[in-house]
Amino acid sequence: GVAPRSNLGDELSSAGRQVQSIAEVIDQANARQDEMNARDAANKLKEHAMLLEYDPKDGLKSVSGEGVTKPEYLTGYQQRFTDKADALAAGLSNDRQRQMFARLSSVEGLQFKSALLTHQASETKRFNDATDNSTASNAVAKIARDPANDLTFAVNLREAEDATKRFAQRNGLGAEQTESAMSAIRGSAYVARIQALMHGIPGVVE
Numbered sequence: 001g002v003a004p005r006s007n008l009g010d011e012l013s014s015a016g017r018q019v020q021s022i023a024e025v026i027d028q029a030n031a032r033q034d035e036m037n038a039r040d041a042a043n044k045l046k047e048h049a050m051l052l053e054y055d056p057k058d059g060l061k062s063v064s065g066e067g068v069t070k071p072e073y074l075t076g077y078q079q080r081f082t083d084k085a086d087a088l089a090a091g092l093s094n095d096r097q098r099q100m101f102a103r104l105s106s107v108e109g110l111q112f113k114s115a116l117l118t119h120q121a122s123e124t125k126r127f128n129d130a131t132d133n134s135t136a137s138n139a140v141a142k143i144a145r146d147p148a149n150d151l152t153f154a155v156n157l158r159e160a161e162d163a164t165k166r167f168a169q170r171n172g173l174g175a176e177q178t179e180s181a182m183s184a185i186r187g188s189a190y191v192a193r194i195q196a197l198m199h200g201i202p203g204v205v206e
Contacts, residue, residue, distance in 0.1 A: 031096065038100035041088040045105055048084045049112045052077060061119055065130070068123040074116060081112050128170060135163040136185055140192045147196035157189045 053059050060077050067073060085105045092098050139160035146152040164185045168178040 034094065034097045035100055037092060038097045038104060041092060041097075041101045042104035042108065045085055045088055045108055049081060049108055052080055053112070053115050060116055063119075064123050065127045068120045069127060073120060077116055078113065081109065085109070125170060129167060132163040132167040132170075136160040136167075139163070140185070140188050143189050144192040144196045147193045153189070153193055157186065160185045160189055 051059065053061060056062055060073075063073060085108075089098050089101055089105070092101060136159075139156035142156045143153050161182060164181050165178070168181055173181065
């Protein structure tokens, strides 16, 4: 029999498919490596975010009271997170890695911002509560220092009442609890005045 002739076109087509298949395998391998590089950068960003949050000396949770009410509290920590993310993205090898990292870092960024805002809200409330308590206490103390002065009494009683009302509203106290707190601060003001008058504050009551 006559040996069949090879079909050059088929061979070239088969070789082309093999080359394409090899290229696809290489691309898949590169994609997997790109993903791992992006995840490595995301892990480094997460570690940095944890340091920004929990560092006992410089972490966002180490800031308390008035410190969290300043504008630079939010902007400062957010900028430090963004700077680290930008530096990690710049260190990646190609656009595919950077796109993968951008998706991962956006999730981490939301978590970090949530932690930042949650701590700020908690500390702001604590600071405001303490401020209102101090305002009420100082107002009562002022009444005790000048018990015979009706204007001093009226102004400082109003200040103490306003501070108590703010505290009650901020802490979600009901009408009955609020009125109880208001009665207590009024009682404190009247008692402070009466006791000061009875004991004769020097320079005020002869």
